[in-house]
Amino acid sequence: MMIKLIASDLDETLLGPRLISFTGMDGDLVEEIFKRGQELGLGMHIYTEDQVYGYQLTQEEIDFCQGRADFAALPGGDLTALRASGARFAKILYVDTDFPRLKKLRKDLADFEKVSEMSFSSNRYLEFNPPKVNKGTGLKKLFQELGYQLDETMAIGDSFNDLAMIKAAGTGVGVANVSPEMRADCDKITEKTFDQGAVAEAIGRWVLPDYE
Numbered sequence: 642m643m644i645k646l647i648a649s650d651l652d653e654t655l656l657g658p659r660l661i662s663f664t665g666m667d668g669d670l671v672e673e674i675f676k677r678g679q680e681l682g683l684g685m686h687i688y689t690e691d692q693v694y695g696y697q698l699t700q701e702e703i704d705f706c707q708g709r710a711d712f713a714a715l716p717g718g719d720l721t722a723l724r725a726s727g728a729r730f731a732k733i734l735y736v737d738t739d740f741p742r743l744k745k746l747r748k749d750l751a752d753f754e755k756v757s758e759m760s761f762s763s764n765r766y767l768e769f770n771p772p773k774v775n776k777g778t779g780l781k782k783l784f785q786e787l788g789y790q791l792d793e794t795m796a797i798g799d800s801f802n803d804l805a806m807i808k809a810a811g812t813g814v815g816v817a818n819v820s821p822e823m824r825a826d827c828d829k830i831t832e833k834t835f836d837q838g839a840v841a842e843a844i845g846r847w848v849l850p851d852y853e
Contacts, residue, residue, distance in 0.1 A: 686733065758771065780809050796809070801820060
């Protein structure tokens, strides 16, 4: 997992972006997950410390990620060259737009639950992170850096990879279209989705309700 600090009004030395924490993923494990994905015929994203590589991605997937990720070609079509270069892996994820099938796949890959942190995102990704690395631990590290307590935080999300963060924050907010299985873990639910301005709504209602 990588945490980048964007800005702070507390200390100009904290103004970013800059990397403040990196937890790498074991290369052998990434290789094993990658090969299993190949056997399953899945497209994949491979994240290193400074680059995102795409494997067997459809044009629809590339279009979906427009503005979110700039993919580099995977050297040699596998992980051999990356590993030889000493690249540090952050995470790897499978792509499948059939979410029910993706959830079944997670059950079939239960052996990876013991050695990685697995979660869903965007109803199309099955993510594999290093053990005990998730947005919740990222939130804790970020606020240790800033000198705040977790009960002073608010986290906003919509998908399963946001759940650890929502549960860790002082106030956990789910947007209007948050995954139904997560609603019980949210302290608040917005009336709007992210695309409709859920973040602004959450700040206006629960952070700065008296701000004009």
